[in-house]
Amino acid sequence: MNSMLELRNVTMQFGGVVAVNDFSMHIEEGEIVALIGPNGAGKTTAFNCITGVYEPTNGEILYRGRTIAVNHPRGRMKRIYGGLHGDMYASRRVLNPTPDEITRLGIARTFQNIRLFRSMTVYENVLTAMHLRARQNALSAVFRISWKEEQRMREDTERLLKEQDLYQYRDEKATSLPYGKQRRLEIARALATEPELLLLDEPAAGMNPQETKELSAFIREIKERYSLSVFMIEHHMDLVMDISDRIYVLDFGSPIAEGSPAEIQRNQRVIDAYLGVSEDV
Amino acid sequence: MAGFFHDNLSYFLSGISVGGQYALIAIGYTMVYGILRLINFAHGDVFMIAGLVMVYLSASLPFTLSIPLVIIATVLLGFVIERVAYRPLRSAPRMSVMISAIGVSYLLQNAALYFTGGLAKVYPSIPGLSDTVVIWDATTKIVTLVTPFLTIALVAVLTLLIKHTKIGMAMRAVSRDFETSQLMGIRINSVISITFVIGSLLAAVASLLYFTNYASVTPVSGSMPGLKAFVAAVFGGIGSIPGAVIGGFIIGICENIIRGGASIFGIPGTGWTTFSDAFTFAFLIVILVVKPTGLFGEKAVDKV
Amino acid sequence: MDSAYRKRLIAIWIGIAAVYLAVLLLDMTLRPTSMLLTVLKKGAIYSLVAVSMNLLNGFTGLFSLGQAGFMLIGAYTYAILTMPGDVKTSESVYKYYECFITFDTGVFIGLVAAGLMAALFAFLIGWPVLRLKSDYLAIATLGFAEIIRAIFQWDVLGPVTNGANLLRSYIDLTRVTLPFTDIPFPPTLFVFMVSGICILIIVLLINSSYGRAFKAIRDDETAAEAMGINLFRSKELSFVISSFFAGISGALLAMFQYTVQAQQFKSMMTYEILLIVVIGGIGSISGSCIASFLYITLSEWWLRGLDMGTFLGISAPSLFRSGFRKLVFSVIIMVIVLFFSRGIMGDKELSIPRMRAAFARAAKRMRKEAAG
Numbered sequence: 001m002n003s004m005l006e007l008r009n010v011t012m013q014f015g016g017v018v019a020v021n022d023f024s025m026h027i028e029e030g031e032i033v034a035l036i037g038p039n040g041a042g043k044t045t046a047f048n049c050i051t052g053v054y055e056p057t058n059g060e061i062l063y064r065g066r067t068i069a070v071n072h073p074r075g076r077m078k079r080i081y082g083g084l085h086g087d088m089y090a091s092r093r094v095l096n097p098t099p100d101e102i103t104r105l106g107i108a109r110t111f112q113n114i115r116l117f118r119s120m121t122v123y124e125n126v127l128t129a130m131h132l133r134a135r136q137n138a139l140s141a142v143f144r145i146s147w148k149e150e151q152r153m154r155e156d157t158e159r160l161l162k163e164q165d166l167y168q169y170r171d172e173k174a175t176s177l178p179y180g181k182q183r184r185l186e187i188a189r190a191l192a193t194e195p196e197l198l199l200l201d202e203p204a205a206g207m208n209p210q211e212t213k214e215l216s217a218f219i220r221e222i223k224e225r226y227s228l229s230v231f232m233i234e235h236h237m238d239l240v241m242d243i244s245d246r247i248y249v250l251d252f253g254s255p256i257a258e259g260s261p262a263e264i265q266r267n268q269r270v271i272d273a274y275l276g277v278s279e280d281v
Numbered sequence: 282m283a284g285f286f287h288d289n290l291s292y293f294l295s296g297i298s299v300g301g302q303y304a305l306i307a308i309g310y311t312m313v314y315g316i317l318r319l320i321n322f323a324h325g326d327v328f329m330i331a332g333l334v335m336v337y338l339s340a341s342l343p344f345t346l347s348i349p350l351v352i353i354a355t356v357l358l359g360f361v362i363e364r365v366a367y368r369p370l371r372s373a374p375r376m377s378v379m380i381s382a383i384g385v386s387y388l389l390q391n392a393a394l395y396f397t398g399g400l401a402k403v404y405p406s407i408p409g410l411s412d413t414v415v416i417w418d419a420t421t422k423i424v425t426l427v428t429p430f431l432t433i434a435l436v437a438v439l440t441l442l443i444k445h446t447k448i449g450m451a452m453r454a455v456s457r458d459f460e461t462s463q464l465m466g467i468r469i470n471s472v473i474s475i476t477f478v479i480g481s482l483l484a485a486v487a488s489l490l491y492f493t494n495y496a497s498v499t500p501v502s503g504s505m506p507g508l509k510a511f512v513a514a515v516f517g518g519i520g521s522i523p524g525a526v527i528g529g530f531i532i533g534i535c536e537n538i539i540r541g542g543a544s545i546f547g548i549p550g551t552g553w554t555t556f557s558d559a560f561t562f563a564f565l566i567v568i569l570v571v572k573p574t575g576l577f578g579e580k581a582v583d584k585v
Numbered sequence: 586m587d588s589a590y591r592k593r594l595i596a597i598w599i600g601i602a603a604v605y606l607a608v609l610l611l612d613m614t615l616r617p618t619s620m621l622l623t624v625l626k627k628g629a630i631y632s633l634v635a636v637s638m639n640l641l642n643g644f645t646g647l648f649s650l651g652q653a654g655f656m657l658i659g660a661y662t663y664a665i666l667t668m669p670g671d672v673k674t675s676e677s678v679y680k681y682y683e684c685f686i687t688f689d690t691g692v693f694i695g696l697v698a699a700g701l702m703a704a705l706f707a708f709l710i711g712w713p714v715l716r717l718k719s720d721y722l723a724i725a726t727l728g729f730a731e732i733i734r735a736i737f738q739w740d741v742l743g744p745v746t747n748g749a750n751l752l753r754s755y756i757d758l759t760r761v762t763l764p765f766t767d768i769p770f771p772p773t774l775f776v777f778m779v780s781g782i783c784i785l786i787i788v789l790l791i792n793s794s795y796g797r798a799f800k801a802i803r804d805d806e807t808a809a810e811a812m813g814i815n816l817f818r819s820k821e822l823s824f825v826i827s828s829f830f831a832g833i834s835g836a837l838l839a840m841f842q843y844t845v846q847a848q849q850f851k852s853m854m855t856y857e858i859l860l861i862v863v864i865g866g867i868g869s870i871s872g873s874c875i876a877s878f879l880y881i882t883l884s885e886w887w888l889r890g891l892d893m894g895t896f897l898g899i900s901a902p903s904l905f906r907s908g909f910r911k912l913v914f915s916v917i918i919m920v921i922v923l924f925f926s927r928g929i930m931g932d933k934e935l936s937i938p939r940m941r942a943a944f945a946r947a948a949k950r951m952r953k954e955a956a957g
Contacts, residue, residue, distance in 0.1 A: 103812065117800065129812040142790045320723065320724060366922075369923055375720070377922070381919075383856050384922045387915050395906075399907070511724060512724075515724070559735035561728070562728030566725050569725055570716070
């Protein structure tokens with residue numbers, strides 16, 4: 001049985017800076033996995049490699065056993081560094097999926113710095129994300145031949161907004177919502193693409209303790225309701241320890257630990273990385 | 282080979298000359314883009330206005346007065362345009378500033394149209410520049426020979442200015458990171474003003490050289506050289522001054538080789554002149570596709 | 586669909602029908618050369634091209650400056666196709682070339698072909714150009730329009746395009762007939778119908794799922810991509826559709842002018858269209874239409890005196906001479922760009938409740954002034 005998502009020796013390099021170094025991990029069906037690490041550890045870069053925003057310098061990413069990204073398309077970087085396993089992937093065929101193809105496969109994401117569609121209302125934000133799964137073409141959409149499909153999209157949007165407790169904000173500008181609600185809306189919008197794997201980039205950032213607590217129940221709830229797997233980056237340790245099945249820790253781009261919340265809490269290297277002990281000695 | 286070169290010398294000479302003039306205009310584009318990330322669509326029209334001002338001034342003033350006055354007037358024009366049309370939009374979206382630049386271009390062309398009555402104005406012949414010389418059987422004007430040297434001298438001065446003076450350092454800082462340099466206490470507005478002043482000054486010099494060669498000014502005579510100079514700036518890598526210069530020369534030379542297509546390639550046809558304009562833009566599209574950063578440009582990484 | 590919405594929809598359709606009826610009446614009663622009809626025709630043509638540009642610049646966030654080029658392709662395609670075969674083979678138009686195309690088609694096929702040809706060019710050019718960032722896209726499309734203009738004047742293509750010489754004797758507005766009859770079609774109504782249908786299609790597009798995808802790209806490319814919207818395909822779609830309608834508007838312009846020449850489709854024309862879009866409000870269809878009619882009315886009619894020596898009864902031939910109108914115009918445009926950058930409509934659409942609210946506000950202000 002293949003893992004849902006698997007990263008093999010993923011390395012991402014910007015010029016001389018190695019943002020992610022030889023990172024391997026996997027997520028199984030139905031798991032909640034967290035990726036933690038100090039600021040600048042390369043967590044968001046890892047996300048961006050998975051979602052096709054960046055092309056990893058080296059390494060391989062598989063979704064349900066199918067390779068979705070391998071090697072750097074131009075192979076320029078690997079001559080400089082290429083990671084520990086550069087040779088292994090150097091000769092592999094280059095795949096370079098765009099973010100929308102990744103989303104089509106069933107991986108949806110949210111953003112660290114909320115990226116809602118500014119000019120649109122809450123309702124339109126979610127409705128726009130329904131475009132991906134709509135069965136129509138440009139002609140049938142313009143001439144309203146597929147009006148039933150449009151109607152279905154609108155009904156689904158209303159249902160989703162109700163489920164996500166956002167229905168009362170339906171006609172408000174998305175950017176006028178309170179911060180916590182904007183995060184919820186981003187998740188709702190991601191859910192509208194009917195994902196199987198949801199990537200959350202710091203979902204609790206900027207939330208107060210009360211909201212954070214609610215968020216942990218909320219993530220569990222959407223995971224059950226939409227039968228999702230969740231992979232998230234988070235700084236709030238309470239939240240991470242509460243809901244994660246497994247945790248990966250990155251420090252300066254390199255993976256330093258992996259395990260259950262209890263194991264991670266005891267891991268000396270993780271403690272050092274967070275407190276900066278090993279650096280100072 | 283020597284014979285071929287000899288036969289078509291006039292095309293190569295005017296290519297180098299026009300190339301130098303494009304290079305001078307291109308510097309104005311590339312510096313403004315480097316600092317404001319704005320394609321200053323009005324720059325070509327500033328160049329045209331410089332030509333018109335010369336036509337009007339030289340009618341009543343001697344060249345020793347009118348040439349400096351043209352340069353001063355052009356510099357003032359560039360300064361005022363930035364002050365009135367771009368500065369109020371500093372925090373507006375980039376599209377608004379570009380629209381404003383197009384609006385200025387439209388305004389300058391219409392103003393020129395009004396004052397000239399749409400007629401082509403004869404450019405005065407500047408003694409020393411307009412005289413003809415014969416080199417290796419090719420007849421040309423002195424300006425053709427002067428342009429490349431003058432261009433290179435001006436670029437050398439400009440490079441020294443940017444490398445070694447305080448204001449040059451400020452310019453480099455602003456083009457690297459707008460916000461941070463603001464925080465570091467650099468007076469952004471004066472840096473931008475100086476950029477426009479330098480750009481307009483070079484455009485004024487270019488107009489003296491260019492119109493001496495072409496002998497007449499019309500309200501639209503700025504738009505084509507302007508666009509081509511912009512292509513030169515893109516080709517050299519936008520934001521890079523040596524890039525703009527090299528780009529200017531390459532475009533000028535290629536264009537004139539194509540213009541001489543009938544004799545150089547031995548393919549008959551009268552459409553070569555119109556085609557040489559099209560070439561520049563085809564070239565632009567090819568550059569943008571193959572190497573959008575140009576020869577010396579730096580790649581910008583968007584943060585997600 | 587609630588009843589208030591349906592009522593509004595009916596009101597809109599009645600309003601549109603009334604406008605068309607009025608146009609038909611004017612067409613029947615006024616002299617064909619009257620200024621009002623000229624302004625209406627040209628205004629409708631510019632509305633279409635402004636709306637097509639707004640689709641790109643306002644709704645998809647692509648700063649494209651190729652509109653004049655696509656209009657040129659449309660105008661030439663239409664003129665060449667509908668020019669009667671015997672005119673093409675005789676020497677009256679193609680004086681220096683042997684015309685390569687000897688058949689001719691009707692108006693409808695000519696218009697559709699004009700759009701399709703522009704769309705084809707857009708499809709080809711979009712492939713390299715739409716991967717560029719905003720300002721590079723602007724310069725590349727502007728450059729493309731210049732290339733098109735140069736190519737259409739190239740003498741090697743003379744047998745098709747008649748080189749740099751003008752094209753005429755094709756089916757212009759006065760020669761359009763009702764289908765299957767010889768009764769002339771009211772020319773102003775014809776222009777209104779063609780551009781009305783085209784604008785309607787653009788409105789339907791913008792309000793469809795695809796239109797939402799375009800707006801998503803305008804708002805945030807990264808987020809749009811993460812929501813599964815293929816950036817390149819959506820941009821290409823928007824670009825091709827916009828060019829299709831620019832092509833049709835070019836054909837309409839050719840019909841309106843009786844003659845057409847590549848020389849007129851300069852970048853200045855694109856600038857004018859862009860400025861119309863800005864005046865109307867970037868992202869507002871009704872704004873673009875209002876601004877087009879306003880622009881054309883002012884420049885062709887009301888401000889004409891500025892060029893002719895006498896304006897508002899003031900006679901100053903030395904000031905009000907040729908070109909003054911455009912100068913005044915460009916100053917007005919700069920004022921709008923700098924101080925009223927939202928234009929007439931902003932990104933809102935003209936609607937009955939909004940108009941009612943605006944009237945109510947104005948009435949309230951007037952009452953207050955009367956009381957105070």
